[in-house]
Amino acid sequence: MATPGFAPRPTKTSYDVVIIGGAIMGSSTAWFLSDNPDFTGSVLVIERDPSYSMCSTAHTNSCIRQQFSDPLNVRISQFTAEFIRALPDRMRDSRAPRLNVQNYGYLYLADNDGFAEVLRENAVIQRAEGAETELLTRDEIAERYPFYQLDDIVLGSINRKDEGYWDGGTLFEWFRRSARDRGVEYVANEVVGLTRAGNRITGVTLASGETLACGHVVNASGPRAARTAAMAGIPLPVEPRKRFTWVFTSEKPLDRELPLTIDPSGVHVRQDGPTTYLAGCPPQDDHPVDPTDFTMHHNRWLDHAWPIIATRIPAFDSLRIVTEWAGHYAYNTLDQNAILGPHPEITNFLFQNGFSGHGLQQSPAMGRGLAEWLTYGAYRSLDLTRYGYDRIAENRPMLEKAVI
Numbered sequence: 001m002a003t004p005g006f007a008p009r010p011t012k013t014s015y016d017v018v019i020i021g022g023a024i025m026g027s028s029t030a031w032f033l034s035d036n037p038d039f040t041g042s043v044l045v046i047e048r049d050p051s052y053s054m055c056s057t058a059h060t061n062s063c064i065r066q067q068f069s070d071p072l073n074v075r076i077s078q079f080t081a082e083f084i085r086a087l088p089d090r091m092r093d094s095r096a097p098r099l100n101v102q103n104y105g106y107l108y109l110a111d112n113d114g115f116a117e118v119l120r121e122n123a124v125i126q127r128a129e130g131a132e133t134e135l136l137t138r139d140e141i142a143e144r145y146p147f148y149q150l151d152d153i154v155l156g157s158i159n160r161k162d163e164g165y166w167d168g169g170t171l172f173e174w175f176r177r178s179a180r181d182r183g184v185e186y187v188a189n190e191v192v193g194l195t196r197a198g199n200r201i202t203g204v205t206l207a208s209g210e211t212l213a214c215g216h217v218v219n220a221s222g223p224r225a226a227r228t229a230a231m232a233g234i235p236l237p238v239e240p241r242k243r244f245t246w247v248f249t250s251e252k253p254l255d256r257e258l259p260l261t262i263d264p265s266g267v268h269v270r271q272d273g274p275t276t277y278l279a280g281c282p283p284q285d286d287h288p289v290d291p292t293d294f295t296m297h298h299n300r301w302l303d304h305a306w307p308i309i310a311t312r313i314p315a316f317d318s319l320r321i322v323t324e325w326a327g328h329y330a331y332n333t334l335d336q337n338a339i340l341g342p343h344p345e346i347t348n349f350l351f352q353n354g355f356s357g358h359g360l361q362q363s364p365a366m367g368r369g370l371a372e373w374l375t376y377g378a379y380r381s382l383d384l385t386r387y388g389y390d391r392i393a394e395n396r397p398m399l400e401k402a403v404i
């Protein structure tokens with residue numbers, strides 16, 4: 001399916017919906033709007049970086065899990081798994097591939113009774129939603145995965161149903177291509193100003209000089225979301241936070257698939273290819289960074305991540321880095337959960353922000369939800385009201401205990 005590049009300028013001066021940010025979140029909302037026969041409006045997506053080299057979507061670890069502490073987050077990931085399996089039907093296009101989850105599971109390791117209790121509580125919540133979470137003693141982990149060193153571990157938690165790796169990049173391609181095929185307009189431009197008249201956003205000003213009239217504006221600006229919100233005079237506690245990823249091969253590949261293992265240190269490592277593995281962790285000082293700063297901290301691998309991984313999995317004492325990168329979380333400093341839906345007063349300004357590292361796996365449900373709200377003025381499939389901005393304004397966290 002060949003699609004042309006993005007034009008720099010929009011074809012019209014007024015749109016029903018203007019989406020600021022054309023990575024996976026903005027593209028999901030655009031696609032679900034384009035897929036709904038009840039929505040008959042015009043949609044413009046404005047993407048400042050059509051190469052997508054700087055967006056969070058391009059730096060993802062592309063994982064999906066049901067091991068969350070909030071039942072709504074569990075249900076959202078379940079929808080993603082259903083959606084990607086049925087992608088050709090959903091896209092109504094036989095060229096779209098079925099995307100299965102590579103179900104090696106996430107294995108959370110607890111090295112103290114407090115965290116073990118959190119895992120037990122989370123397992124109850126997840127199972128109530130249909131997840132197949134299993135709690136494993138140290139001996140049970142050792143029996144299934146003899147390659148771990150587990151002296152300090154008191155409990156593990158794993159789920160192998162719709163949990164592991166999935167191909168988020170392909171879903172992104174299809175959201176974008178299919179939305180464009182159905183008439184959504186994408187432009188390579190940047191929003192530099194929003195005009196507010198009372199409790200409405202009335203204009204969107206582009207770097208190229210035009211000001212467009214708009215019915216609704218969706219902030220899907222990823223790690224730059226606070227800058228976009230500030231143009232409307234809205235404070236938003238979302239900041240770019242760096243996250244490192246390393247892909248490596250081992251001299252001694254494991255004899256079975258490695259789950260996405262969350263070490264108690266916070267370092268995670270998983271199977272990537274047949275004999276390659278992927279690890280990740282935050283910087284030593286986890287603070288906001290400039291959205292153009294993608295520099296690696298090489299000592300973080302040598303002095304931190306690798307020693308931890310090689311202690312947990314002794315076979316990884318001899319390995320070779322294949323590639324590495326730094327990406328950005330759109331980090332919600334209040335509660336590391338999504339901020340979604342209309343601003344309580346400026347109701348034509350919608351948030352799709354703050355996903356804090358689990359956005360890719362939430363993109364289908366979040367796009368569907370916003371498209372429903374834009375079409376009907378309410379969520380229909382899954383009530384996403386709890387992600388609303390009210391809790392931000394009231395400083396009332398929606399705590400998700402399982403953030404990686």
Ligand SMILES: NCCCC(=O)O
Pocket residue numbers: 061063064065357358403404
């Ligand atoms: N960003 C890597 C972790 C993905 C997750 O939160 O499941």
